[in-house]
Amino acid sequence: MKEITVKITEDKEYKVCIEKGILINLGEYLSKTIENKRIIIISNSLVNCLYGVKLLSSLKRGGFNLNLIDLIEIPDGEKYKSLSTAKYLYDELLKRKVDRTTTLIALGGGVIGDLTGFVAATYMRGLPLVYIPTTLLAQVDSSIGGKVAVDHPLAKNIIGSFYQPKAVYTDPEVLQTLSDKDIKNGIAEAIKIAVIKSPAFFKWLEKNINQLLKKHKDLLYELVKEAVSLKVDIVLQDPWESGLRKVLNFGHSIGHALEVRAEYQDLSHGEAVALGMLIETKIARNRGMCSEEFEGQIKRILSFLSSSLSFLPACAVHHADRRKQESINIDIRELDLNQLWETLTLDKKNYQGRITFILPEALGKVSPIDNINKEEVMKALEEFKKEWKLC
Ligand SMILES: NC(=O)c1ccc[n+]([C@@H]2O[C@H](COP(=O)([O-])OP(=O)(O)OC[C@H]3O[C@@H](n4cnc5c(N)ncnc54)[C@H](O)[C@@H]3O)[C@@H](O)[C@H]2O)c1
Ligand SMILES: [Zn+2]
Incomplete structure (x- = not known):
């Protein structure tokens, strides 16, 4: 044990x-x-x-x-x-x-x-x-x-x-x-912790993702042990989230706002976080904080989850599940950007009216950025939709 x-x-x-x-x-x-x-x-x-x-x-x-x-x-x-x-x-x-x-x-x-x-x-x-x-x-x-x-x-x-x-x-x-979808939801959070804290774990996830998706017992056991150890390390440094622990919110500013806009239905937390990581990485890229290569790594590993994570269009990876994905794609396509921004202003990480996101710089390095503005969120979202052929 x-x-x-x-x-x-x-x-x-x-x-x-x-x-x-x-x-x-x-x-x-x-x-x-x-x-x-x-x-x-x-x-x-x-x-x-x-x-x-x-x-x-x-x-x-x-x-x-x-x-x-x-x-x-x-x-x-x-x-x-x-x-x-x-x-x-x-x-x-x-x-x-x-x-x-x-x-x-x-x-x-x-x-x-x-x-x-x-x-x-x-x-x-x-x-x-x-x-x-x-x-x-x-x-x-x-x-x-x-x-x-x-x-x-x-x-x-x-x-x-x-x-x-x-x-x-x-x-x-x-x-x-567990359903395949819920395995993927869990893998999305494991990818998050790997990006935040462990390039080695990220590489391990890249190597084993196909087997993990098939619920390989020993690999799932390894995944759980490693992800828990990494999270505990962060939590112990800042149990009450007064500083460092905020990094665990990578993907969660946009992710939580999407969940609110979907009225906590149809879009699961893991799916929302995966989307959040993609869009927040795009914001970081547009700011010149991370490389194109890094953004590619994030897109590649998350695209493994896309066929039944149901938030990405079939054409991005597979074609089989297109119909299942429709409802969520419509949510993303028709998202009212002003309402999304309004929701982001209520996020817990914000401080004295400043919108704060956790943005990635490289594998193992993310930072809180407290001057996020509406225009860059809109730009990233539009680019994301075009890139994944959602508009
Ligand atoms: N407290 C924290 O630090 C923290 C961190 C991350 C996420 N969260 C929260 O976790 C929630 C999402 O959790 P979740 O993804 O586990 O969702 P969930 O609890 O809704 O479970 C997902 C689905 O799996 C089913 N299920 C549960 N165990 C099963 C099993 N062994 N076999 C088959 N089906 C099973 C559930 O009935 C449900 O339908 C969100 O509300 C999120 O905000 C909290
Ligand atoms: Zn989460």
Whole structure:
């Protein structure tokens, strides 16, 4: 098992435990991690159907009394990462007389994780929290670092907090049931961390991307371990995102704005971030911050994801999936640039009215730039659309 310790402060640390098949032994691990045996599992119907019984059986084997364990399901989808779902969960916790010693377990992808984390942070000013991330994106990114949030219709992740879990248990085996699209969403965030911090990891991703897309078990395991280590390194240098950690937002200024404009439907977070990386790289290129060769590398690796990431036109890479891509392409084609700019002005990274993007300079080097202007965003977007034949 790979164990990575996240030591946030002298008296606050937790472990990310990564092991194939760990879900089966989770009851045993959890019995050592949490004090009270009362647990509420929060999941959605799909993940519950796939892994709910497995988790409950494992808890039983670990000595937990199943009468003290409840499972609450919420609907599947980013649009449920909202204050109204959080309210539904508060109601359910109150109905069950949940007190401060009850542990919340988030069993699911980034949506379940961020939402459960937000509820754990706020209900009675804090409940013990355990993550069992079940998507690649949640395993490599959202379960690490303690950011919890819900979305607002006008701005993504805008209502949130920092709240650390007691532990994260990551089982790469569960990735075998993920859709191709969600494998790609996770790879998009892994590419992001590679661009930010590790040219070697970027090269490894380039070399192995075809096998990763086919869900090669050992390679996915390697990917998760490396991406988590890289993210933990960054988080530990700046746990509360007062400076350095902002680099993790490469691709996310444009990405989040696109998600808001799509009303958190049709366009997934991973797709939005991949688009964001392409457009933000174009802005960096137009500013002369990065080379044409670097932009080519970013375009090449992201084009591997395009055939079912569904945001790029078929002609860019393959022809087969054209119809599936139509709805998202129309969103991008018809995007109102003024509205997009308005959304960008509400981004969390902005400071005293200055729009801040994280722009890349080279593999392993990105920087915050706080004088982004509307014209350059429009120009990059227009160029992007032409280049990918979206207009
Ligand atoms: N907190 C952070 O630091 C952070 C970082 C990155 C992303 N995020 C957030 O993460 C969210 C996106 O997460 P996501 O991509 O995991 O989306 P998601 O949680 O919606 O999961 C994607 C889909 O996969 C399904 N699924 C989950 N596990 C599965 C499995 N093992 N097998 C089959 N299907 C499975 C889900 O039901 C869902 O339909 C966004 O809201 C984003 O803002 C947060
Ligand atoms: Zn992200």
